[in-house]
Amino acid sequence: MTNPLNILTLSTLFPNAASPNFGIFVERQTTELASRAEADVTVINPIGIPPLPLRGLEPYRALADLPEHELWRGLNVYRPRFPLIPKFGGSRNPERIAAALLPLVKKLHDGKPFDLIDAEFFYPDGPAAMRLSNQLDIPFTVKARGADIHHWGRETKCLPQILAAADKASGLLAVSKALKQDMVDLGIESDKILVHYTGLDRHKFAPVDRSATKRKLDVHGPLFICAGALIQRKNQVLVIEAIQSIPDATLMLAGTGEEENAYRALADKLGVKNRVRFLGNVPHDDLPELVAAADIAILPSKSEGLANAWVEALSCGTPIIISEAGGARELLCSDTAGRIVEQKSSAIVDAVKVLLKDKPEQEDVRATVSQFSWQNNGDALVKLFTKIVRR
Template identity: 65%
Template sequence: MTERPLRILTLATLFPNAVQPNFGIFVERQTAGLAAIEGMDVTVINPIAIPPWPLRLASRYRPLSVVPDQEHWRGLHVYRPRFQVIPKFGGPYNPAMIARAILPLVRRLHTEKPFDLIDAEFFYPDGPAAMRLSDALGIPFTIKARGADIHHWGSAKGCASQILAAADKAAGLLAVSAALKQDMAVLGMDAGKIMVHYTGLDQSRFTPQNRGAAKQKLGINAPLILSVGALIPRKNQALLIQALPALPDVHLMLAGQGDSETDYRRLAEKLQVASRLHFAGSVAHDDLPGLYAAADIMALVSKSEGLANAWVEALACGTRIIATNVGGAPELIRSPDAGRIVDGDPTAIVAAAKELLTNPIPQNQVAAQVAHFSWDNNARALAAFFRRLIKR
């Protein structure tokens, strides 16, 4: 008799849709990889936050009205129920609002085809919401920590206590780096329950290309530093702009959007480097390999990280990285072939950039640093983790 599949309910507030195709794309890739493994039956619930009227008419929320309540999305069956959120002030209430909004749907699906496990893909608000679903259905749950969910929400008033309660009740926990696992333990979580689960990578797409040809497509004929990430204070791109005056031939490209863009433009004008600063905006994930290929360096000097996917992707494309000593950076930059870890100041960035630009190495030598990253390895590790927890 063939054993029935392991039925997983993946709860993910971070998940792409037609309006936000890059939002949580790594959750999507991980989930698709898990669903492709024999014996895994995965259903995705992606709660979408919508504020009350008239706030829902704001440009940030209005386009979400076209997102269907359920759909087949890149091979996955995804439900997208709405829950009410109060922008800027609703953080402590979001887990309860999510659970209340989606519990009727979850009960119905569980009655039709019982789930074995709830998989929460972001520690907050997904984790405490999953805890509530677990209590209601009587099935175990796990939570994955990715970085900001611990570093920001783990100290936020009204949220930290919920995070610790969910961690305590969870059957198992995951962290995207060993450093993040340590941060979780410092908060008071049981380190024995936490498995380090590194991100995956599509090695067929993120691979070395001809750098000169890639630069030509961008219209840049100079050394290029690329930074991939939201333009927000935590990502700290201001340090890279402040380094430019001491790197007179170097151009900097920022790939991402965010509230800090206006400040960064003003800073570049003040430092007289605006002609060498390029804003790429939000770049489709499928278009990132071309940017990584064109860059001589990928710099991400954040104030905090878990394990940045941009680090892994850049290395796979043969581009060395500059990173601050945060999160899993030391777990990736274990050799000079991968890049440099620097202090969070422009002088250190300048020194590292000059060293890397002066001493280039073959791209394949750089890419070898992350040869073990793949979505297949990622999915198989996750499937084994789930099977161990429920003894299947």
């Protein structure tokens, strides 16, 4: 038997005690990889801390109090700090991260050499991994997830770093075919990019007795859920506007973010305040029941790679209404599981009426994501990493 690969997973997106849901999809993927006999995994989750007086404010104060090394849900996680300049310092984050990480990575590498650096977000993780790779002669891969390409790829000081990391990497991954095409459009070599779909816990995200669960939630009409950060890109404003035209409907917003106050004000202005429930950050283990209870999950994002929330809703037997974003058409191949609509509240209303009138069977909806699993996700990673290391 060959020795397991010693993998360094580098991710600025990773849960912690202050933000337990932040980057949870990266944690799930890493946990699957770490469970394999073929891989030993060490996680480095760089934490950006700004100078005083900002570091004394939330969320930075809570982040500054995190342990720099811990066993997090069974994973060996280091959380070194790097200097962060909020809103203005994005173009220099990769070099700051690499400089902060180099002493730690060198020490760990000297003790037990890493075979591969696995960067889990294209920016800033990819260019930071490239710098570490250059210093320590370790091959690296980079995974694109959506906003890392769609946002940072438009920044003139960041795009050259993205392209340089793509060129130097031994392998690239994208969460959907659509995102792969977006990467190619930026100038990244197509043949180098592997489409790597998200995983799914089918036991956790499963149908429930919808009527009974709605009664437990004190919901007596149509129930909709929108799971995701309350930010402009996720476009929850359209869903709040839409429920004006859907009598007796209740909307659950699972998440927090910078737009929360504006969304609360909008719900009040439109007279639907009592029908919009702001749930805050719902623990991931509590989310499946809420998603499965909903008649429809409505997620009209402006941009996505391939949203985990889409896949998890379908696995719960809950049809989705989503916008033409990212891998939407890779996931929604028929009307059985929902509708792809224009980014207009009126389009959402029309789709809701159709789905409520002719409700699809929960098991039929669930069957549309039968190919998604953490087993398949982990198999693909092990295959790619082994191929790179054994070259």
